Amino acid sequence: MTADLADRxxxxxxxxxxxxxxxxxxxxxxxxxxxxxxxxxEEDFRRWEDFDKTPRVASHxxxxxxxxxxxxxxxxxxxxxxxxxxxxxxxxxxxxxxxGVYADVGTGYPLLISExxxxxxxxxxxxxxxxxxxxxxxxARCMAIIGNGAQAEFQAMAFKALLGIDRLRFFDIDRQATxxxxxxxxxxxxxxxxxxxxxxxxxxxxxxxxxxxDKQYATILTDNMVGSGVHINAVGGDCPGKTELHRDILLRxxxxxxxxxxxxxxxxxxxxxADHPVEELWRVIAGKAGGRRDARQITLFDSVGFATEDFSxxxxxxDRLAGTSHYVDLDLLADPDEPRDLFGMLLRFPGSSxxxxxxxx
Amino acid sequence: MTADLADRxxxxxxxxxxxxxxxxxxxxxxxxxxxxxxxxxEEDFRRWEDFDKTPRVASHxxxxxxxxxxxxxxxxxxxxxxxxxxxxxxxxxxxxxxxGVYADVGTGYPLLISExxxxxxxxxxxxxxxxxxxxxxxxARCMAIIGNGAQAEFQAMAFKALLGIDRLRFFDIDRQATxxxxxxxxxxxxxxxxxxxxxxxxxxxxxxxxxxxDKQYATILTDNMVGSGVHINAVGGDCPGKTELHRDILLRxxxxxxxxxxxxxxxxxxxxxADHPVEELWRVIAGKAGGRRDARQITLFDSVGFATEDFSxxxxxxDRLAGTSHYVDLDLLADPDEPRDLFGMLLRFPGSSxxxxxxxx
Numbered sequence: 001m002t003a004d005l006a007d008r009x010x011x012x013x014x015x016x017x018x019x020x021x022x023x024x025x026x027x028x029x030x031x032x033x034x035x036x037x038x039x040x041x042e043e044d045f046r047r048w049e050d051f052d053k054t055p056r057v058a059s060h061x062x063x064x065x066x067x068x069x070x071x072x073x074x075x076x077x078x079x080x081x082x083x084x085x086x087x088x089x090x091x092x093x094x095x096x097x098x099x100g101v102y103a104d105v106g107t108g109y110p111l112l113i114s115e116x117x118x119x120x121x122x123x124x125x126x127x128x129x130x131x132x133x134x135x136x137x138x139x140a141r142c143m144a145i146i147g148n149g150a151q152a153e154f155q156a157m158a159f160k161a162l163l164g165i166d167r168l169r170f171f172d173i174d175r176q177a178t179x180x181x182x183x184x185x186x187x188x189x190x191x192x193x194x195x196x197x198x199x200x201x202x203x204x205x206x207x208x209x210x211x212x213x214d215k216q217y218a219t220i221l222t223d224n225m226v227g228s229g230v231h232i233n234a235v236g237g238d239c240p241g242k243t244e245l246h247r248d249i250l251l252r253x254x255x256x257x258x259x260x261x262x263x264x265x266x267x268x269x270x271x272x273x274a275d276h277p278v279e280e281l282w283r284v285i286a287g288k289a290g291g292r293r294d295a296r297q298i299t300l301f302d303s304v305g306f307a308t309e310d311f312s313x314x315x316x317x318x319d320r321l322a323g324t325s326h327y328v329d330l331d332l333l334a335d336p337d338e339p340r341d342l343f344g345m346l347l348r349f350p351g352s353s354x355x356x357x358x359x360x361x
Numbered sequence: 362m363t364a365d366l367a368d369r370x371x372x373x374x375x376x377x378x379x380x381x382x383x384x385x386x387x388x389x390x391x392x393x394x395x396x397x398x399x400x401x402x403e404e405d406f407r408r409w410e411d412f413d414k415t416p417r418v419a420s421h422x423x424x425x426x427x428x429x430x431x432x433x434x435x436x437x438x439x440x441x442x443x444x445x446x447x448x449x450x451x452x453x454x455x456x457x458x459x460x461g462v463y464a465d466v467g468t469g470y471p472l473l474i475s476e477x478x479x480x481x482x483x484x485x486x487x488x489x490x491x492x493x494x495x496x497x498x499x500x501a502r503c504m505a506i507i508g509n510g511a512q513a514e515f516q517a518m519a520f521k522a523l524l525g526i527d528r529l530r531f532f533d534i535d536r537q538a539t540x541x542x543x544x545x546x547x548x549x550x551x552x553x554x555x556x557x558x559x560x561x562x563x564x565x566x567x568x569x570x571x572x573x574x575d576k577q578y579a580t581i582l583t584d585n586m587v588g589s590g591v592h593i594n595a596v597g598g599d600c601p602g603k604t605e606l607h608r609d610i611l612l613r614x615x616x617x618x619x620x621x622x623x624x625x626x627x628x629x630x631x632x633x634x635a636d637h638p639v640e641e642l643w644r645v646i647a648g649k650a651g652g653r654r655d656a657r658q659i660t661l662f663d664s665v666g667f668a669t670e671d672f673s674x675x676x677x678x679x680d681r682l683a684g685t686s687h688y689v690d691l692d693l694l695a696d697p698d699e700p701r702d703l704f705g706m707l708l709r710f711p712g713s714s715x716x717x718x719x720x721x722x
Contacts, residue, residue: 010453010454011379015691017691017692017693018372018692018693018694018695018696019692022706022707022710023710025707026707026710026712026713030707052420054418057415057418057429057431059413059431059433059438059466061433061435061466061467063466063467063468064468064469065469066433066438066464066466066469068418068429068431068440070418070420070429072420072422072427074422077420077427079429079442081440081462081471083464083468083469083470084469085467085468085469088468088469088700089700089701091468092371092700093371093468093470093696093700094694094695094696094697094700094703095700097469097470097694097695099471099693099694101442103427103444105420105422105424105427106422106424106446107424107425107444107446107449107452107454108425108426108427108444108445108446108449108458109444109454109458110442110460115692115693115694115695117694117695117703118695118703118707121703121704149701150700150701150702150703150704151703152704153704153705154703154704157704177701180699180701180702180705183705184702184704184705184708330376330378331378331379331380331476332378332379332460332476333379333455333458333460333476333478334379334455334458334476334478334479335379335454335455336455338541339449339450339453339454339455339456339511340450340510340511340538340541341511341541341545342455342478342479342482342511342512342515343482343511343513343514343515343545344541344544344545345383346383346386346387346391346479347545349383349384349387351387352387
């Protein structure tokens with residue numbers, strides 16, 4: 001599938017810029033991209049035990065965090081560089097930006113470098129919708145989205161693509177954020193309502209997505225707002241000290257997580273005892289555990305984002321890149337004629353002053 | 362100093378390819394580059410306690426290893442991706458390739474992406490020569506280089522630039538490797554001798570550099586070969602199971618290392634007890650510990666390469682890049698007009714099919 005990317009000069013690594021990623025996503029189509037990406041994520045969750053899983057490597061500072069998220073399935077290796085700096089938006093920067101690398105374990109050579117700000121937004125939404133496929137109530141059509149920032153529309157598109165959600169109820173403490181969602185999603189097949197409170201937003205919703213951005217303990221949802229049978233897709237609580245749900249909601253819910261050692265630190269369940277029972281999403285997808293049991297059960301996907309999802313996203317982009325022009329080649333790897341002659345490569349570089357020095361000597 | 366790199370579009374990150382790195386190195390000049398780079402490394406060793414130090418994050422496989430080496434001084438963050446695959450040379454690939462990223466801790470935004478195969482060769486040699494500046498016997502002029510692979514000439518150039526070493530005695534089990542060194546360094550100011558044995562190579566040498574490449578326990582130097590007063594620069598033993606020196610040499614030497622927790626696993630001292638006394642190079646450089654004590658002492662720099670050296674190298678390249686044309690800008694970071702409107706950026710991308718779908722609706 002990637003023949004035309006594989007059979008190349010050894011020094012070149014394909015690079016997908018933000019511009020190229022937008023071209024690729026739009027050429028494939030957002031909904032199809034999300035659907036295919038979710039299938040890659042699903043496939044990799046199904047073979048979860050193949051992956052080498054390590055917690056992220058975080059470098060914390062007063063203003064934010066820079067993290068490296070590596071993983072490998074033994075044949076390929078992927079990592080994502082991602083930052084989280086809530087104050088960035090005040091300076092016109094993104095709170096979260098990211099890029100990633102996909103490499104061949106057999107040679108250690110990178111196979112792809114890609115922007116991952118847009119790609120992470122897509123994989124987060126695809127993972128949410130994938131989890132909901134197993135956990136949301138049958139026939140769900142209406143979703144509340146609380147927190148209408150950068151991730152909101154991606155969630156809407158993924159739930160439309162994978163579950164057929166076509167009714168959206170928005171709430172944000174900033175009305176402009178809600179208006180932005182209504183504007184961006186207009187004409188794309190949704191029946192949309194802007195709500196004045198979170199309480200109003202959840203009325204009649206089969207699925208509640210919480211995706212706020214503040215880095216603090218907040219209670220976006222209180223216990224009385226959550227009726228039986230609902231699926232909660234909790235995306236915003238994703239680092240120590242940042243949660244969105246009241247603890248009592250967690251105690252009434254069956255909780256599904258990506259990688260428990262990471263979620264216990266970063267997710268909503270940081271509010272619970274370290275041994276509070278949770279189910280791993282991969283076990284549900286692999287058929288080793290049940291998903292939704294009955295129509296009255298409250299299910300909660302406590303999503304924090306895991307390295308395998310980024311791996312799946314890079315794997316998907318790499319496969320989809322073949323035959324397109326949505327990348328450029330970077331001269332990233334030194335490739336001397338004789339592998340041990342790295343110095344000679346420098347020496348024989350056109351116009352080398354070393355050579356000139358020798359000639360004049 | 363980096364004004365023309367800093368005052369730019371937020372989405373762009375300068376990228377230094379292999380081609381650009383060669384241009385930059387040759388424009389500055391190899392010896393000057395090594396001297397200036399060593400000064401950056403020295404400066405960062407001197408403020409060692411500012412750095413956030415973590416062991417490398419390694420992903421091992423049957424054929425090799427892929428590692429991430431992050432560090433931060435609280436203002437900037439750097440990491441290197443590096444592989445080690447000894448079998449690669451049989452397929453015309455490099456055993457070790459690398460690239461690195463330098464970022465702003467305050468925003469989490471990358472400031473530089475650079476090839477680091479050539480840069481690592483230079484920083485390894487610069488670090489060796491820097492250590493020798495504090496540890497080699499006074500007036501040293503003659504160095505034995507045992508192991509004449511990709512790193513050998515860089516070591517020679519660094520020792521010439523920083524210490525004035527101008528006599529080289531080469532040995533490698535592969536005569537072609539030695540011939541390559543003689544060829545590459547001809548006319549660059551060295552008096553060079555090709556030797557038939559390691560024993561012959563060390564005769565009269567003030568400094569012995571061991572830099573072989575085999576991934577196995579090997580004894581390049583036996584105890585009887587090492588006379589008093591010598592400085593040993595042990596570069597090749599750099600991973601678990603790979604050493605070059607007989608244990609008895611270590612027991613007679615004063616040993617200097619970069620970061621003890623890493624060197625105890627990867628360096629020559631993996632042969633010694635976990636509590637065998639070693640001195641940290643940064644303490645010598647910062648004046649907190651002595652270097653060479655007397656003319657009879659055997660000093661040993663057990664070098665494995667540490668993340669701060671890569672940080673220094675990226676910091677140097679970033680500073681030296683300003684005002685040159687030795688980079689291209691990568692469109693790596695999404696930069697929507699309104700930070701929270703990532704989806705809108707996709708929506709308004711020229712030729713967006715989303716917009717088209719809406720127009721026809």
